[in-house]
Amino acid sequence: xxDILKDMMRGRHSAVTDPSLKVRTEGGVMYIFYTAKxxxxxxxxxxxxxxxxxxxxxxxxxxxxxxxxxxxxKGNYTLYLIDGSDLVKYPFIYYPE
Numbered sequence: 001x002x003d004i005l006k007d008m009m010r011g012r013h014s015a016v017t018d019p020s021l022k023v024r025t026e027g028g029v030m031y032i033f034y035t036a037k038x039x040x041x042x043x044x045x046x047x048x049x050x051x052x053x054x055x056x057x058x059x060x061x062x063x064x065x066x067x068x069x070x071x072x073x074k075g076n077y078t079l080y081l082i083d084g085s086d087l088v089k090y091p092f093i094y095y096p097e
Contacts, residue, residue: 021081022034023090025094028068028070029066029067030068034063035063036083037084040057040060040083040084041057041058042058043055043082045067045069045080046080047075047076047077048077048078054067054071073094074095075093075094077093078091079091
């Protein structure tokens with residue numbers, strides 16, 4: 001994941017916004033609806049400064065996954081999904097309840 005993000009910063013890899021990605025946040029849980037194209041799905045949630053706030057793996061065989069985001073403060077973030085050689089981004093604003 002880190003290598004892909006470094007390559008993206010150097011202009012060697014670009015993140016895309018995938019229209020098939022659906023995200024909903026409710027009660028400190030981020031619900032991710034995405035059908036993976038590869039056998040592995042990794043995520044990072046970064047703040048506007050590029051600092052990774054949360055990271056982990058999602059189940060690539062499921063169309064719906066969840067991430068506990070209760071540790072995030074109110075603010076702007078970007079969800080990055082690494083699906084094989086694809087890097088999908090989803091900018092969002094988090095409002096804790």
